[in-house]
Amino acid sequence: QVQLVESGGGLVQAGESLRLSCAASGSIFSINVMGWYRQAPGKQRELVATITTNGNTNYADSVKGRFTISRDNRKITVYLQMNSLKPEDTAVYDCNNVRRTWPWGRGTQVTVSS
Helix, strand or coil: CCCEEEECCEEEECCCCEEEEEEECCHHHHHCCEEEEEECCCCCCEEEEEECCCCCEEECCCCCCCEEEEEECCCCEEEEEECCCCHHHCEEEEEEECCCCCCCCCCEEEEEEC
């Protein structure tokens, strides 16, 4: 059973940056397409970025050009570098494979003040 542990969130002002990490247990991490998701209060969880096993990335239009997803298969970790943060980026961020088949972690709260 894969376990996911997210970290790196916090309270920042608009325009600042954060780097999130998602550490996973289990060797199957390296063969899965991974995604970062977020859920704002009262809204559905949305997919913001994905990365394939060989490093190809894709982003939601709302974060394109500001967020960068990366992965380290040896460390079994996926990262999300978030720059130029906006108040509308405020949400709980978590990660999973793109099929969302692993148990969700606790997520990490990102709060962006204006």
